[in-house]
Amino acid sequence: TQSTRPQRLLGAVQKNATRGHPRSVIQAIDHFCRNKEWAMNVGDEKGCILDSVVSEVSPATVLELGTYCGYSTVRIASRLPPHAKLITLEFNPEFAVIARQVIAWAGVEDKVQLVEGASGDWIPRMKEQFGVKTFDLVFLDHWKDRYLPDTKLMEECGLLRKGSILLADNVICPGTPDYLEYVRNSPRYESQYFKSHLEYTKVEDGLEKSVFLG
Numbered sequence: 001t002q003s004t005r006p007q008r009l010l011g012a013v014q015k016n017a018t019r020g021h022p023r024s025v026i027q028a029i030d031h032f033c034r035n036k037e038w039a040m041n042v043g044d045e046k047g048c049i050l051d052s053v054v055s056e057v058s059p060a061t062v063l064e065l066g067t068y069c070g071y072s073t074v075r076i077a078s079r080l081p082p083h084a085k086l087i088t089l090e091f092n093p094e095f096a097v098i099a100r101q102v103i104a105w106a107g108v109e110d111k112v113q114l115v116e117g118a119s120g121d122w123i124p125r126m127k128e129q130f131g132v133k134t135f136d137l138v139f140l141d142h143w144k145d146r147y148l149p150d151t152k153l154m155e156e157c158g159l160l161r162k163g164s165i166l167l168a169d170n171v172i173c174p175g176t177p178d179y180l181e182y183v184r185n186s187p188r189y190e191s192q193y194f195k196s197h198l199e200y201t202k203v204e205d206g207l208e209k210s211v212f213l214g
């Protein structure tokens with residue numbers, strides 16, 4: 001039977017990356033996506049911006065919306081301070097199976113909790129299920145029409161504190177117009193656009209970093 005692209009991406013990791021070396025896992029995926037098959041990972045160029053935000057924030061608690069194959073999960077987890085935790089939500093079980101293996105190959109599973117299900121169902125249960133008070137950093141990279149409703153839901157559930165950082169992928173391509181309008185015009189956010197390119201292409205895209213002001 002035919003393999004799927006995520007399965008072929010995992011194969012490239014297992015063939016070309018060294019177990020326990022997150023950087024080699026990232027490099028193997030970027031090489032696969034640049035030279036074999038494009039895939040919707042945040043990629044190396046926007047990934048460097050993600051890295052710098054993670055290093056600057058040095059978060060104790062991170063929420064990622066949309067795991068896919070675990071590329072950004074590994075990028076973030078490999079830069080977390082000791083005892084920090086990353087919860088990543090993925091509702092497609094096939095992607096979750098692949099992501100768990102990519103995360104394990106990188107050796108960052110101790111910092112990552114991959115939760116299978118829809119963000120709208122899980123965000124209201126973060127406190128009771130995982131003992132999370134608030135998130136220091138949220139990386140939004142799931143369905144683009146869910147960025148805004150999930151941000152409002154996180155506000156309502158008290159999961160954001162003064163200084164919490166939202167970092168959103170694809171605000172230009174495919175685009176998240178309603179989210180962008182909200183974080184750029186709401187008095188409760190201080191927003192900044194990091195111009196970059198759509199992963200593995202020359203098309204413009206960027207990350208929007210928004211600080212929740214409480």
Ligand SMILES: Cc1ncnc2c1ncn2[C@@H]1O[C@H](/C=C/CNC(=O)c2cc(-c3ccc(F)cc3)cc(O)c2O)C[C@H]1O
Pocket residue numbers: 040041042065066067068089090091092095117118119120141142143144146169170173174198199
């Ligand atoms: C609500 C919810 N809860 C949990 N997991 C969720 C969820 N919505 C999606 N997910 C999961 O996240 C992943 C989805 C991500 C959506 N990302 C995209 O659609 C996406 C698309 C492109 C893109 C750009 C130009 C093109 F020409 C073609 C594609 C680039 C990207 O970086 C992307 O993130 C996988 C999905 O199962």
Ligand SMILES: [Mg+2]
Pocket residue numbers: 040041042141169170
């Ligand atoms: Mg993306």
